[in-house]
Amino acid sequence: MLKIKIPGIESIFPGEKTEFTLKHGDIEVAYSLSGSAGETALKTVLRNTGTSSVKIGAMKLLTIEEVNEPIYYNNWQSWFPFKAYWEQPVVKPFVQFADSTGSSLFSATPIPGLLRNDVRPSDYFVATDELVAGFLSCSITHPYFTWNDKEYYIDVWIELFNKAIGAGEEIEIEELLILHGRYLWEMLEAYAERIKEYNGVSFKEFNGIGWCSWYNYFTEIDFKELERNVALLKEIREREAIPYCLVQLDDGYQKDIGDWLETNEKFPSLDEIASMIKEGGFTAGLWLAPFSVSETSEIFSNHKDWLVRGLDGKPKLAYRNWQKNIYALDVTHPEAAEHLYKTMRRLREAGFDYIKIDFLFAGAIPGERLDPSRTPVQAYRTGLKIIREALGSDCFILGCGAPLLPSVGFVDGMRIGADTAPSWRADVMDIGIPSAKLSIRNAFTRSFMHRRLWLNDPDTIILRDCELTTDEKRTFALSVGLLDGMILTSDDMSLVSREGISLLKEALELTGGKPRVFLDGMNGVFAACTKAARKYNVTAFVNLTDTPRHGIKIKDYYREWSGVTPSVTEADLLPRKIWLERVETRARELEKIVEIREDGRQFNYYTEKE
Template structure:
């Protein structure tokens, strides 16, 4: 049961100038600063509320809400104030702010620590630094199949782009195979009909002096998968006794792998050990929110403990030298677990998201939340602003490239490279060359 909200502070504000920073629950949850008269971005339907926001965290109209963090610039010259979770990896309370008669009232449904600073980004950064997370390693440069081919990617597409990297002389360290190589969510080692050999692709990538990367959504299971049919006891259960519903995507209902079940945990570890043995050492793990959903687990572990232990299981399987990129992940519970983290919703070839929901793919929501979370870069992980798309068909590609460049974070190209025009090739090369790659090997682990 959720805890009740209790008062934390009452702060006088200049309603014309004050701004409030909402920290969203996970990578895709809108996060950033608003004027007090703004309407914050909220989910537009129940499915996106589960997939992209904090489940059960419905916000009343007229209120601002941050998950584990809320910052307020009163706008009257007084210090910026930040309310934060004392132990964000263990408990992430919600903070709520309402305004009336020139004052902001802040409440929370859990423990609170308060900090002050001179501006919102500065106080967020100082709070992040106070957690003393080890500085992240430099990120490799990446090519990713997703934004050109989506789930229709083929093995031949990977080989074509691998050759094009050499032809165009692009400084790409990692070639990442994204969603589409596998038969189903959960059946990670069974190939779709468009692929012949994962190990063979990894060998071809490494033979050209690059590193092999691969995508998984390790906590998701398709109900139609072999895993779900053969091991229904490996799934997190809902309160009704059936499989926990983790939302719907790809036209499929989604279930959750229970990594507290010893056999399920061993299965997931064996997937990653197999990928390492095949030559992969860069891993994008996606849709991680599923591992932190409340449900009935084998051991009775709480959701955040199960989530962090599940990521720890993956890290142990891939080894300390492999590079681990999180996405769709609950932000504060992930601190200290990843080399890099997606800090925004997906980008897209278009600017505006469907139905105006700023958790959905689009350049505008990716920019809004990416800018709002810039304070995390270099303190928790390398920020991933999402992929560069520089082909002519992409709307406002110049503006999107400028955003990717300004973040100073992970740079990943996601075009069919032979489709790039002169501007696209030059921009892709310039952004890749601008990455700080000191300490990054082309083949093998980071030094």
Template sequence: MLEFRNIKFVYMAEGKIFSVTTDKTAKNKRVKLTVENEDGIISARIDSVTPIKLLRLSAEFGYDFKSISRIFLNGYQTWTESFEHTPAGKMRGIDHIPKPLQDKYVFSAYGDYGFTRYSTKRGAMHGFSYGYIRNYDSYDFIGSLNEDSGFTVIRTDCSEGKVMAFKECKDLEIESEYEGLHLYIGKGSEDEVFDKWFSLMGIKALTAPNITGYTSWYRHYQDINEEKLGADLEALNGGDIFQIDDGWQTAVGDWLSVDKQKFPEGMKVIADRIRDKGYIPGIWMAPFVCEKDSVMFAEHPDWLLKDENGQPVKAGSNWSGQYALDTENEEFREHLRLVFDTAVNEWGYGLLKLDFLYAACILPRKNKTRGQLMAEAMEFLREISGDAMILGCGVPLASAFGRVEYCRIGTDVSLDWDDKPYMRLMHRERVSTRNTVMDSVFRRQLNGRAFGNDPDVYMLRDTENTMTEAQRRCLAEINALTGKVLFTSDNEDSYGEFQTKLKEEMLALREAKIISAELNGREMILRIRQNGEIIIKTYDL
């Protein structure tokens, strides 16, 4: 079990640095550090009567790592690779990538590379919000009970027998109470520790049924229009959702400007057609970014998030280059209200896929942490979405707990299995079917507790992809086993005997449950309970 050792608190006041390491409450004339440790709940709260700047707040635990131990540490956001490691595991940042490539593709914006230290030491790994050490079927769990006050970075140093939890609050300025660390330390079976964690957080997943359907992205990418989507709508054989992805707008950020060459009748007409076919219409937006070639970028520079030098903050390299928007700007917030009101109430879309959400917390403020900014942004999206369902994507997962009906829990799939060899050397958020299969398996516990998991699409078609039949089967079965969302981008008119049979088998797995998962080199072994029987499935990754 994780053995609590101490809290370390470092702060600056009046230009001087003060530090204390303790396992109990401590105070001086400026500040009080309240430490509590009871029944697996550990907290470190700060009360300051004068202005101070936080430099560090962390908890240290001892742990006896064994060769059989398997370590899971949740990645920073949706797309960050997240799977179990051995005590000799390592996580690679982006320092090995040539600086010109880093700058060109803005890799640092997608993950935690700009504010989290990556170690080259084996067994020195990190994650966000929660993690566990598994010894066979016994879980030693650590999870934050409040990420809204700031994200929690969990680190291991296996050779030193240490686990540490850091509140991501460096340089936060406070002059009153700050909750700080609030952790649950548990031991038990998988269901026992995850059920207890969510119970202690007081979070219940929003009502969200299992859904199936179609999304345009992995068939057409941005090359969509009324004719193509009309053909795919006619070919769809049952389901709940027909979701239009990126490509309907004239530019990212200009959500009220429909591309009339592609959709001359506008977005309401196609939504009506989708409903007439018996499906809920869905639409894609990235509300917290705009691209450089957008009207928004040109006409509303005051809506852009600025760094300390007054320069717009890049949020990635997609499209013509994307920039983060200031979620605290009232004019921008009012604009988003209008956008969402139009999409939901005027056009009639019942599912909003909201993407690249990490941009809301890409730059902390002096008075707000990344976790605070992300939580407030997600609350705002929940408010302005009205009765529409939200499918979140590209988001630090804990900020989406209980705030969205569905959430992507892995990186994007690809038209191949694991991209080109040189791409495997890139950032941890890279596109990879292989990686998203592992993400889905090792984040499966969130399904139905935090939200409905979306493991991304399955692809059964023979055309326009290079995956083998075994790889397509693996993707389809894992998606059915781990998610409430089961989408495809296939035109089902193209299905032959293999695809039809595999789809039936995939749907039959939706009521099955993964009992355990093991990575053994490039092999993944699952124990599954289906119809009262235990089945072993092995996949070559």
């Protein structure tokens, strides 16, 4: 049974509504707990009852007791993992890596002190096989969870980054939801549905297939190669009836990081780039990192006052990339905010209707801003609001490297894992380093977010001959298809063989359905099903590990939750491969079965009517 302990209060077994108030000096904390079968909600208000302003940093709200491993940890931004741990996550290698490269820790957390104290938080939500605890929004605080694996409890925290609460003022903290007593995957889906409802989420659809320059050309892309690929894509679309609809130019066109409206010597103007793409019959897409400013940019030279500062008054390092120091735009500065708006508006005027905004975590780093009343989370959301208003509701916005929960409602699509790569890269540190294996891992673990918070972007399918084996490419492509995420490819299209085109068509046949993923430790082997895809009902197992799994009992995974009935009972899962069973869809009726277990837990599943 779920057991909660509030600081200073004895353990609570959630049931009917409970309200009480605790005092911490001049700060009064008002708790409101409400519960029902399988669900507990917590609302919290902080009030300053004193006569002077009080600054608030980290605050523990409650403790969830008697939890069992594995614990499923989520990171604050899209590149890092959502995965299972059976003991405390190790953080020292990442800290050492960041220090050795002269970078910051902000890509991993907005609270670097936690990592330096050897504490790895789970951001926004945390899960076990018995419960999911998560916040429904992230508009002021940064909420996180810490796990004691020796005494089996989880602490729930909020970080307010020393926000000042004036005398007599109050702050309503984001609502916490705790779900329990159902299958993990059902609870994750229910949690995402509640976020969608709470925030009134809507998003623009992405229909068809996109092409991106990055994973073939990286920063070496030039206008001639872009133009050549547009012509090849047009030919393939007409010859193969493959619905390519988007061409997105990635990193490599800009004069510098931060100077987005000026192209380098490899490209004509942004207007000419967009016009060429659109003349080919494609939506024109463009990449940029709107909150990032490099040390060699004109903005850094001329407008250092537009940047987030450290306590020393100097621009604060957000991260290192492109062999440069990268700083963060302070959108609470009116001139910086106006610059951001005009930049994004100019991209629309140039003809770009699809914008990929990357390295977004830079906009949420803690530091000194012109408006000290806004937390980093509030500043970040201000920046996203400016971007959305400038681009308009008819522009598709793809987020990447983004703080996840604060981005809900501002983007149409979201990268939900590390960059992929034209190689498997099984042995890299799991800290957002490009890896085909880790990219597809997160496509499974965060698939419950798809079509609830945004459209999931699992990153691009690679079709050409490269370091990926045929099995690895097939595993990636078909996983993207059956999970129904956004589909983009990234190849020099002259290098894509008939086999590559056939693989893309095979992946397309798996799209359009309702995917579900069974999590069982969820780090390397996944069971998934897709109901009513374009041509099939699909049952699948994916083995991302290097260890074969023999005699997997299929019905142990699919009996009660999938709505798809496999015809076989066992499967052998070979390393780095996908196992699929396709059944052509037909008219059928499903009836809902509600089962009440002896322990009182309710399970819902669907079975086909006779």
